[in-house]
Amino acid sequence: MDIVQEIKKLKKEKNAIILTHCYQEIEIDEVSDFVGDSLYLSRAAANTNADIIVFAGVYFMAQSAKILSPNKKVLLPNMESGCLMADMIDVEKLRTFKANHPNIPVVCYINSTAEVKAECDICVTSSNAVEVVKSLNTNKVLFVPDTYLGKWVEHNLKDVEVITFNGFCPTHLRIRPEDMINARKNYPNALILAHPECHREVAKLADFVGSTKEIMEFAKKSDNKTFIIATEKGVADRLNRDSLINNWGKNFILINDKIICPNMKKNTLADIYNVLLTEKNEIEINEDIRLKAYSTIEKMLYVKN
């Protein structure tokens, strides 16, 4: 069986689309309708007339797609694909965090479950976090779940105290300051591009800090030829592929070979085929929670579309 052709056939039969996050195995792009970061994918899907969305990503991403497309069936290829960072906080922990710091606006990273989003004031992405927090015109915010993105916001907004929950991305924390120093030594002409989920000591050593989307745009526009990628492997893989296809003559080197999100890589072409065929692994969200989570996302989009 040619699995790629079978998936394409099923997509047509079922009026389905496939969303693929940049941290997925690159072979999944071949069957995808949209490839990108999580919010872009969910918004793109909401603007289609598809009946089924297959989200090749992690659980909270599929939930985001359902929040924005309540009338579409959203399927996650592998139910074991959860974001380790998003799973570090649940509603109970969030309520305790809020109770310990009362009367302070609560900002949640898009990397959080619908249930957590529903109890926060506003959502942010790694692209717009600084701008959205600034728009709150406050000198203090609570930030969940990623402590490092929160600290990145605080670094950029000198007059705002960001009180962070102690969540983190285990994949990005595998990048150590020594990796940055070694990369600088071994590739003196390279630019080092890092994600704000990295440890602050790592981000400080980067030439550019930005979201997945911002890193990819920066790399594409830059006149430099060599780049060290300090984020998940899928980003380096896609940039190298695009450089080859488009003759950019650029080389993208992953900062170290351990920067692979194990949960992102759980989705396979076989899983995608199976969920399309069986329509199993459907994402369902209580409507009250969905509406509250939607409002948290909507407030962000009002500030930064």
Ligand code: SF4
């Ligand atoms: S790379 Fe980190 S933040 Fe992204 S899905 Fe994996 S565990 Fe979550």
